[in-house]
Amino acid sequence: MGNQMDRLSHLSYAEVPTVDPNGVDAEDGPRIGVSYIFSNDDDDLEDGCAVDGTEKEPNQEEKQYDPRDEVQCAVYNREECVYEKSAKCASLEVYSPENLLNKCKAGDLVEFVATGQYPHWAVYVGDFQVVHLHRAEVKNSFLTDASQGRRCRIVNDLYKFRAVGADVVVQNAMEQVGLKDRELSWRNSECFAAWCRFGKREFKMGGEIRIGKQPYRLKILMSDKQWHVLEFQSLEDVVMEKRRNDHLGRTAVLRELAAHFSSAEENRSKNQAE
Numbered sequence: 001m002g003n004q005m006d007r008l009s010h011l012s013y014a015e016v017p018t019v020d021p022n023g024v025d026a027e028d029g030p031r032i033g034v035s036y037i038f039s040n041d042d043d044d045l046e047d048g049c050a051v052d053g054t055e056k057e058p059n060q061e062e063k064q065y066d067p068r069d070e071v072q073c074a075v076y077n078r079e080e081c082v083y084e085k086s087a088k089c090a091s092l093e094v095y096s097p098e099n100l101l102n103k104c105k106a107g108d109l110v111e112f113v114a115t116g117q118y119p120h121w122a123v124y125v126g127d128f129q130v131v132h133l134h135r136a137e138v139k140n141s142f143l144t145d146a147s148q149g150r151r152c153r154i155v156n157d158l159y160k161f162r163a164v165g166a167d168v169v170v171q172n173a174m175e176q177v178g179l180k181d182r183e184l185s186w187r188n189s190e191c192f193a194a195w196c197r198f199g200k201r202e203f204k205m206g207g208e209i210r211i212g213k214q215p216y217r218l219k220i221l222m223s224d225k226q227w228h229v230l231e232f233q234s235l236e237d238v239v240m241e242k243r244r245n246d247h248l249g250r251t252a253v254l255r256e257l258a259a260h261f262s263s264a265e266e267n268r269s270k271n272q273a274e
Contacts, residue, residue: 064114064115065094065113065114065115065150065151066115066249067092067094068250069115069249069250069251070085070092070246070250071085071220071221071242071245071246071248071249071250071253072085072086072087072220072221072250073085073218073219073220073221073242073245074086074218074219074221075216075217075218075219075235075238075242076216076217076219077215077216077235078215080160081160082159082160082161082235083158083159083160083238083242084158084160085158086221089157089158091153091154091155091156091157091158092153093153094113094151094152094153095151095152095153096151096152097143097144097147097152098144100143100152100153100154101128101143101144103154104124104143104154105124105166106124106125106126106166106167106169106170107123107124107125107163107165107166107167107169107170107197108123108124108154108156109121109122109123109124109154109155109156109193109194109197110122110123110124110130110143110152110153110154110155110193111152111153111154111155111190112146112147112148112150112151112152113150113151113152113153113246114149114150114151115249116247116249117150117247118188118243118246118247119190119243119246120132120134120146120148120150120189121155121188121189121190121192121193121194122141122143122146122189122193123169123170123172123173123193123196123197124143125140125170125173125174126170128142128143128144129141129142129143130142130143130146131173131174131176131177131196132146132189132192132193133184133186133188133189133191133192133193134146134189136180136181136184137178137179137180137181138173138176138177138178138179138180138184138192139177140174140177156197159194159197159198161198161200162198163197163198164197164198164199168199169196169197172195172196172197172199173193173196176192176196184205185204185205186203186204186205187205187236187239187240188239188240188243190239190243191203191204191236191239194239200235202234202235202236203235203236203239204236205236207234207235207236208233208234208235208236210233210234210237211233212233214231214232214233215233216231216232216233216234216235216237216238217229217230217231217232218230218231218232218238218241218242220245220253220257222254222257228257
């Protein structure tokens, strides 16, 4: 993974490869998700930039967090659920950084959230400090500084893997402090923090071979009983797509999916007419 290509542009679900080479999906079958194998870290949009990537005005007010715009989803590796974020998760409640400090224990995973930004993950290591991957460097910061004014929450239970001991989580994080650029093995802050807590190579760049059938499924909740499913060859790709959805927000993702379904239906009608 030494040489990096330019960021993959992934603007809408209409651009995601489909099962059918003609661009028409099967009626109920899952769709093949985009591969992010050459995509750069998405953390450059976590703070300091607007949604379109341009620099924010210095006096521009930070966007607030809207829980109604959370994208509810689940990730499966074959038949096993390995990640779930839904309204029933008590861990989705957010706090100010100052209030969260009263709840944190060493080894906890912390997520900083704001509407229109990628979520930022960190490992709480004690003494009011976190270790996090930020702008291509692993840093040791005070939690309040790392928050950049965003709301935050403890997210130990979103991933369903068995965690290593809290002391090992802290050790994993602290040993990486100072790594930067090509020394890094993680594509974003979430993969780094999750690797520290669960120790799974699947969170590292190139941790899985992308060949054969796609074993991972990302299920996006559209309504109470309707899900949209994308298939991926690696957990790393799922995380990148999931974070892209978090960045867009639920309203934009549903609008994107609706446009895709409408386009697919038009193509299907045209093919039947021919």
